[in-house]
Amino acid sequence: MAHQRGIPGAHPSTAVLTRGFDPRLSVGSARPAVFRSSTYVFATPEAAERAFNLVSGREQAEPGEVPDLIYSRFNHPNAEILEDQIVPIEEGSEWAMAFNSGMAAIMTSLLAVLQPGDSMVYTVPLYGGTQNLIHELIEKLGIVCRPVVAGHSAQLEEAINTTPNLKVVLIESPANPTMVMTDIKRACLTAAHLNPKPCVMVDNTFLGPAFQHPMTLGADLVIYSATKYLGGFSDLLAGVVLGSDPELNKRIRSRRGLFGNILQPDECWILDGRLPTVSLRMNRQSKNAQRVAESLVNRPEIRKVYYPTLFDDPEQIRIRLSQCDYPGAMIAIELHGGKPAAFEFIRHLRLAHNAVSLGGMETLVCHPGSTTHSGCSLEERRIAGITDGLVRISIGVEDWRDLLGDFENALEQSAKLVGSVAR
Numbered sequence: 391m392a393h394q395r396g397i398p399g400a401h402p403s404t405a406v407l408t409r410g411f412d413p414r415l416s417v418g419s420a421r422p423a424v425f426r427s428s429t430y431v432f433a434t435p436e437a438a439e440r441a442f443n444l445v446s447g448r449e450q451a452e453p454g455e456v457p458d459l460i461y462s463r464f465n466h467p468n469a470e471i472l473e474d475q476i477v478p479i480e481e482g483s484e485w486a487m488a489f490n491s492g493m494a495a496i497m498t499s500l501l502a503v504l505q506p507g508d509s510m511v512y513t514v515p516l517y518g519g520t521q522n523l524i525h526e527l528i529e530k531l532g533i534v535c536r537p538v539v540a541g542h543s544a545q546l547e548e549a550i551n552t553t554p555n556l557k558v559v560l561i562e563s564p565a566n567p568t569m570v571m572t573d574i575k576r577a578c579l580t581a582a583h584l585n586p587k588p589c590v591m592v593d594n595t596f597l598g599p600a601f602q603h604p605m606t607l608g609a610d611l612v613i614y615s616a617t618k619y620l621g622g623f624s625d626l627l628a629g630v631v632l633g634s635d636p637e638l639n640k641r642i643r644s645r646r647g648l649f650g651n652i653l654q655p656d657e658c659w660i661l662d663g664r665l666p667t668v669s670l671r672m673n674r675q676s677k678n679a680q681r682v683a684e685s686l687v688n689r690p691e692i693r694k695v696y697y698p699t700l701f702d703d704p705e706q707i708r709i710r711l712s713q714c715d716y717p718g719a720m721i722a723i724e725l726h727g728g729k730p731a732a733f734e735f736i737r738h739l740r741l742a743h744n745a746v747s748l749g750g751m752e753t754l755v756c757h758p759g760s761t762t763h764s765g766c767s768l769e770e771r772r773i774a775g776i777t778d779g780l781v782r783i784s785i786g787v788e789d790w791r792d793l794l795g796d797f798e799n800a801l802e803q804s805a806k807l808v809g810s811v812a813r
């Protein structure tokens with residue numbers, strides 16, 4: 391707990407298992423205990439005073455000093471262990487903060503940086519919840535929010551250079567559900583020329599932490615819905631923010647203490663146990679997805695398969711090769727025959743479940759137009775490429791041949807009922 395153990399300079403897959411956890415503080419247990427206490431006992435009244443002076447920022451910790459725990463809305467051992475252990479798997483990060491959902495992580499980060507009168511530039515499409523947060527809360531606080539269509543690097547650069555009082559650049563890449571990519575490095579370089587420099591935040595939920603490393607591209611904050619790949623089993627809600635600037639850490643941490651949206655001990659413990667396998671799971675899921683996506687390309691029932699290895703735009707191919715190690719496990723397919731074909735396809739799946747969310751061990755399929763993106767205007771859908779025939783697939787760790795067989799069978803059944811194949 392806040393103890394830097396393990397081998398200095400160890401690789402991420404070693405460090406995630408060895409740093410940040412001292413078995414002596416868990417009665418020798420090889421895995422961390424769960425500390426459910428809401429409050430912590432001080433050794434002396436002076437220690438209590440010192441702890442409050444440190445948490446409020448009135449005093450600074452001495453080198454090597456481990457601040458006493460106070461109360462679990464501010465901090466608790468399982469959050470500390472999780473936060474120490476997740477840092478090595480996000481290249482370039484130096485600190486992490488756990489939240490009780492991805493939305494809590496995004497909201498708290500934005501509210502730690504933005505003030506009324508400031509402005510923010512963001513890529514669209516964004517995750518639906520984030521989009522609603524911007525319209526229903528951030529804009530109403532008197533913050534100017536300017537959208538730029540994902541993948542349009544020159545327009546993003548222009549928006550960053552010309553928006554007055556710019557404090558935040560929020561990038562979600564790849565974009566949900568068609569995987570359009572935004573050049574993170576170019577946006578960071580543009581932002582770096584401004585004074586004061588806006589904070590570049592990247593929602594890295596779709597490809598991180600295994601395949602995309604925004605901190606190494608110049609981002610200030612990397613944000614996750616840990617509900618997805620980090621959690622990996624569709625059994626918990628969580629969010630994580632990672633960064634390297636101590637000032638940002640302090641500001642976000644103090645907001646989290648006020649809002650009370652720290653992740654609870656049990657969830658921290660579960661999520662911490664999932665960290666060593668994130669890369670193993672994501673690699674298997676990506677391999678599966680690539681085989682499925684590339685096998686579906688020539689199906690007569692499908693108009694287009696959206697998947698990073700199947701990009702045809704040269705600029706998108708360039709971005710993918712420069713910022714992503716592997717293509718990931720999210721696929722979107724557009725069926726001939728519109729919504730009826732999409733619905734029949736989903737109805738006839740026997741292995742994949744019809745559910746929103748993504749990143750779990752099991753394959754999930756949804757129809758974005760009527761579910762995740764049903765709140766979008768027609769114009770927003772057009773920009774995001776969300777047609778009536780579009781189906782989103784989150785590939786799990788099943789055998790890819792079984793998944794492909796399931797999809798092929800459902801495509802045949804759908805085409806039989808709707809009569810829609812390419813001529």
Ligand SMILES: *Cc1c(COP(=O)(O)O)cnc(C)c1O
Nearest residue numbers: 491492493517593595615617628
């Ligand atoms: C799911 C998701 C979120 C929101 O996360 P929750 O854990 O559901 O609050 C944010 N961004 C992206 C890209 C997501 O997929």
